[in-house]
Amino acid sequence: MSGLLVDDVSMTFELPAGGQVEALKNIKLDIKEGELISVLGPSGCGKTTLLNILAGFLAPTGGEIELNGDKVVGPSSERGMVFQQGALFEWMNVSKNIGFGPKMKGTPQSEIDARVTELLGIVGLQEFGQKMIYELSGGMQQRVALARCLANDPDVILMDEPLGALDALTREKMQSLVLDIWKKTGKTIILITHSVEEALLLGERLIVMAPRPGRIHKQYYLPFAELGVGADLREVKQHDDFGPKRDEILNMIWDMEEEIMGRTETA
Amino acid sequence: MAQELIDVLVTTFWMVLGIAGIFIIFLGVSGLVYLVWNFLNSKKDQMRGYGSLKTVTFGDESSVTANRVASVSGVVTVFLIWMVATGSSLLPFNVLPVPFVGDTQFEYTATNAAGDTDKATVKVRVNRFGDTTAEKLVAPETSDGFAKDDVVMVQERRAKLLRAQNNDDGGKEKGYRVTAIDGQAIDRNQTVEIANGTVLMTGAGSLQVRPYTGPTMEALYLPPPEQVWTRFLQLNAEGYQGVGLWENVMWSLIRVVLGFFLGCLFGIPLGFAMGLNSWLRGWFDPIVEFMRPVPPLALIPLVIIWFGIGEQGKVSLLFLAALWIMIIGARAGVSGVNISKVHAAYSLGATKPQLLSRVILPNSLPEIFTAARVAMGVCWGTVVAAELVAAEKGAGKMIIAASKFQLTDIVIIGIIIIGVIGFGIDVLMRIAENKLVPWKGRG
Numbered sequence: 001m002s003g004l005l006v007d008d009v010s011m012t013f014e015l016p017a018g019g020q021v022e023a024l025k026n027i028k029l030d031i032k033e034g035e036l037i038s039v040l041g042p043s044g045c046g047k048t049t050l051l052n053i054l055a056g057f058l059a060p061t062g063g064e065i066e067l068n069g070d071k072v073v074g075p076s077s078e079r080g081m082v083f084q085q086g087a088l089f090e091w092m093n094v095s096k097n098i099g100f101g102p103k104m105k106g107t108p109q110s111e112i113d114a115r116v117t118e119l120l121g122i123v124g125l126q127e128f129g130q131k132m133i134y135e136l137s138g139g140m141q142q143r144v145a146l147a148r149c150l151a152n153d154p155d156v157i158l159m160d161e162p163l164g165a166l167d168a169l170t171r172e173k174m175q176s177l178v179l180d181i182w183k184k185t186g187k188t189i190i191l192i193t194h195s196v197e198e199a200l201l202l203g204e205r206l207i208v209m210a211p212r213p214g215r216i217h218k219q220y221y222l223p224f225a226e227l228g229v230g231a232d233l234r235e236v237k238q239h240d241d242f243g244p245k246r247d248e249i250l251n252m253i254w255d256m257e258e259e260i261m262g263r264t265e266t267a
Numbered sequence: 268m269a270q271e272l273i274d275v276l277v278t279t280f281w282m283v284l285g286i287a288g289i290f291i292i293f294l295g296v297s298g299l300v301y302l303v304w305n306f307l308n309s310k311k312d313q314m315r316g317y318g319s320l321k322t323v324t325f326g327d328e329s330s331v332t333a334n335r336v337a338s339v340s341g342v343v344t345v346f347l348i349w350m351v352a353t354g355s356s357l358l359p360f361n362v363l364p365v366p367f368v369g370d371t372q373f374e375y376t377a378t379n380a381a382g383d384t385d386k387a388t389v390k391v392r393v394n395r396f397g398d399t400t401a402e403k404l405v406a407p408e409t410s411d412g413f414a415k416d417d418v419v420m421v422q423e424r425r426a427k428l429l430r431a432q433n434n435d436d437g438g439k440e441k442g443y444r445v446t447a448i449d450g451q452a453i454d455r456n457q458t459v460e461i462a463n464g465t466v467l468m469t470g471a472g473s474l475q476v477r478p479y480t481g482p483t484m485e486a487l488y489l490p491p492p493e494q495v496w497t498r499f500l501q502l503n504a505e506g507y508q509g510v511g512l513w514e515n516v517m518w519s520l521i522r523v524v525l526g527f528f529l530g531c532l533f534g535i536p537l538g539f540a541m542g543l544n545s546w547l548r549g550w551f552d553p554i555v556e557f558m559r560p561v562p563p564l565a566l567i568p569l570v571i572i573w574f575g576i577g578e579q580g581k582v583s584l585l586f587l588a589a590l591w592i593m594i595i596g597a598r599a600g601v602s603g604v605n606i607s608k609v610h611a612a613y614s615l616g617a618t619k620p621q622l623l624s625r626v627i628l629p630n631s632l633p634e635i636f637t638a639a640r641v642a643m644g645v646c647w648g649t650v651v652a653a654e655l656v657a658a659e660k661g662a663g664k665m666i667i668a669a670s671k672f673q674l675t676d677i678v679i680i681g682i683i684i685i686g687v688i689g690f691g692i693d694v695l696m697r698i699a700e701n702k703l704v705p706w707k708g709r710g
Contacts, residue, residue, distance in 0.1 A: 057610055077616030087607035090706035091629040100625075101615035134706050152615055 003068070004031040004054070004156055004188060010062030011049055011214070022213030023049045024060070029207070029216070033155075036182050036225050037190045038203030040249065042256045046214025047192050048160060054190065055081050055158050067155060077101055080154035082145045082162045088133045094144050095120070095129040101152035119147040122184070123177065139170035146181065159191040163198065172233055175201055183229045196249050200224050200242060201233055208249060210256055218252070220245070293344065300340045346492060354483035355491035366424050367479040368393050370404075373449050373461040375431055375474070377414045380442035387414035389431060391464070393478040396423045396486070406434075413437055419476050424485055426477040428469070444472060490676040498676040507677060508668060510660050516684060518660040522578065523646045523692075526585020530642060534590045535635060538597025539627070548598075555594055563588035563649045567656050576657035581650065588649045589642040596638020600631020633707040636700045643696055647689045662688075 006029035012022050023046045031037060039047045052058040054065060056075040065072040067079065080101075088097055096103075098119055099112040107115075120126050123143040133141060142162055149157055159178075163171045175198060182189050193199050199206050204225045210217035222245070228236045236242065324330040349355070351362045372390045379385070394401040404418035413436035421427040431445055432438035446452060448466050451459045458467045464478040486494060502512040541548040541555070566587055574580030604627055612626045654663025666681035700707065 055610070055614055057613075075610065075613035077614065079614060081611060081614045083607040083611060086605045087611040089608065089626065089629070091632070091704075100612070100617075104612075104615060104617045104621050104625075132706065148611075148615065 003033050003035075004190075005029070005066040006031070006050075006054070006063070007066065008063035009050070009053060009060045009065065011046070011053065011058070012061050024053075025213035025215050027063070027214075027216060031156075031188060031190070033188055034186045035188055036179075036202065036204040037188075037207060038199040038205075039190065039192045039207045039209060040194075040196060040199040040253070041209030041214075041217070042211055042253050042260065043194075044214075044260070045209040045211040045256075047209050049214065050209075051081075051158050051160050051190065051192055054156070055079055077105070077152045078155045080149035080152055080157050082142070082149050082157065082159045084161045085138065085141065085165050088141055088144055088148070090133045092133070093129065094125060094131050094133065094136070097133065097144055098147045098151050100148060115151055116147075119150055122150070122181065123147045137170075139166050139174060142166065142174060143177070146177070150181065150185065150187075154187070156188045156190065159189065161192055161194060164194060171198075175233055176228070178202055179225060179229045182225075196246055196253070197237065199249070200245060201228055201236060206249075208252060211260060217256075220249075292348070296344050296348075297337070297341065300344070301337070304336055304340075349489070349492055352484050353486065353489055353491035354481075355493060357491070357493055363483050364479075364481040365483060366481045367463040368395055368423050369463075371461070371463040371478070373466060375414070375445050376447035376450070377432060377435060377438075378442075378444055378446050379413055379435075379437050380440040383413070384446070385412035385414035385435075387412070387416050387431070387435070389417045389419060389429065389474075389476070391419045391421065391476055391478065393463075394420065394422050396425075398422075421476060421478060423478070424480045426475050429474045429476055430472075431474055432472075445474065448474075487673055487675060490679065495676045495679050498674075499680050502677065502680060507665055510665070512665070512680075512684075515660055515665045516662050516688065519647075519650050519654065519662045519685075520688070522581045522585055522650050522661070523643070525582045526650075527589045527639075527643055527646050529582065529586040530589025530593050530646075531639065533586075534593025535597045537590075538594040538599075539601055539623070539631075541594065542598045542601025542631075543623075543627075551594075555591055558587075559591045559595065563645065564652050567653055570653075571657060576659070581653055581658070584653055585646045585650060588645050592638050592642040592645065593635070596635050596641075597631060599638075600634035601627055603634055604630045632704045633700075636696070636704055636707075640693060640696045640700070643692050644689065647685075647692060651685055 006027050009024055009027040010022070011024040012020055014020055027050060039050070041047050049058065053060050054072070056065075056072050056079065059073075072079070089100065092100070095113075095116045098116045102112045102115060116129065120129055123146055125140060125143055125147070128136065128140065133144070136144065145162065162178075163174050166174060178189070178191070179202065181187070191199075191202050193202070200222060201224050203220075203222055206220040206222055207216055208218045208220075209215065224236050224239065224242060227239065318330055321327065321330050350358050354361060354363060354365050370390065370392050372388055374386050374388050376384055376386050390404055392401065392404045401420075404420060406418045407416050414431075415434045415436070417429060417431050417434065419427050419429050432443055435443070437443055445468065448459045449461055453459050453466070453468050455468050455470050455472060458465050464476065467475040467477065469475055490498075499512075506512055506514065537551060541551050563584060566584055570580045570584045570587075574583060608626055608630065609622065612622050617625065650661070651663040654661035655667045658664040662681055662685050666678045666685075669675075669677035669681070
């Protein structure tokens, strides 16, 4: 079977001061190949923990992850990851960063060069191959991070708030780029975000998580990602369903946040 | 104990006054030069760069840069103060009065046992320091009265005892004494002024003749720049105690480079091991944390006991000086790796050895360079100190040997060279750092 299966994953750990934290409880997800999934939730709902388990950086205390039928036991190049920032290698130029994955596998240099050139084109950095990372703006750096991840041709791309540190204009351009890449490559993409709008725009399926214990609260199947491919995202936001959906989810998350705040006040 | 402490505090108080005095002079010159520079600059049309448009500069560190004119004038002022204080011949005129050299004389009045008085002249010839060729004064043969003329030969800045009554008629009799100098009454333990000097009558009734010394410093304590330069040329050509000047310096440098290299060779892998493995960190942590605060200088006696004063001891000492610094630098470098870089590398398919060589090593280079700069500085300081204690060659050995013969000029040359080389090492390290880790601080 192909696709990513999250099979009843739980994550419970002990605090050094004593007591237990249920970061995730009984998460079940069946993700089909080529799906674009956005994960949304208030802080502390375990969405980053879930992503780290999917990437193989953390081992769950219950359940397991399967990718194409194989159990996930650690990080691997079939599950690429795009981080918020600071994950690029400053001592390499843009091309070397993008070619890092193939190089680690011992791919011939000529193939790496061809792949890097192609990817520079896809993310719109044709002229910047020889630049050093610290010479690029934040948006350009995230383009490099995307390209670096794509260079390995992973089955799944995991994104941990990749656009969180960008300004609003750059962010919008990057959202279009993510949609383009999704459509062009047909990759499975799982994206974590804080922004409700971003989750609506970049999720064929939107998963809302709730905290304490971290769990899946609600799932939506949305048309906006498909509509947004190659289109102006500002027009997508004018769609009749967009506003009501945004308000509904915002209220949902707002309620969860208030619940947490209330609990801490009475505690 | 309490008395000693009070003495120390009193001495310290006087030192504070002295230091404050020097600072005030130095700052005063600085202020004067600043006024002149400002006056000259105000006549020119200034470029209006972005920085010059800032109204808030006090507190804005980025708008404070070292003024090059001030740097140069500061160094020139130090040299000028040096020249003035030593009465250097490089100055066109003497700013401070110089010590008296030449001939002077005074007259003393003696009273003999019978109560009669008589006068005689003492001729004083003051030679330049170290001048052995000066013509000797000859005492005159004839003199009327019972007091006879005397002559005194004395060196610049030195004093000479004269028992004036020795050659006088009846001078050895009880009751014969000197009562006045140049008409000024004098008694035991009193001092009177004469032309170009002073005369002190000692407790035993002798006259201590001291020519005028003036406020300038004696070459024994601080030689003037030209003397240091001459000595430098001589050292450059002949060396000192059979070892060339640059040979001494080279040996110090060779020791530093060897010790530093060994420190890096063992320290960097150890630091990496401590940053990557809990067991090894636990294993080495107590040793490193204990040895780090021990000043390398405190190890010199042990190293001499173990290895003697040869090269092995020096290199081991410098190895120990560099080792802990490099271990801690490399360890800090590993712990400074952003975890998302490590995660990224693994999910891009890197193996552990690849992660170490492609991510952790380059990522920790800035920290390692910082540690290397510190280690080089410490090594340079330690090698000089170790050579001061015991060595056959080296910059430190040269100055300690010279100090034993009061060759202050060689000591000063040594200090200047040690300082210049220490500075040069740091500049080279900074250049290397900029070339090799251009991404430092821009991650």
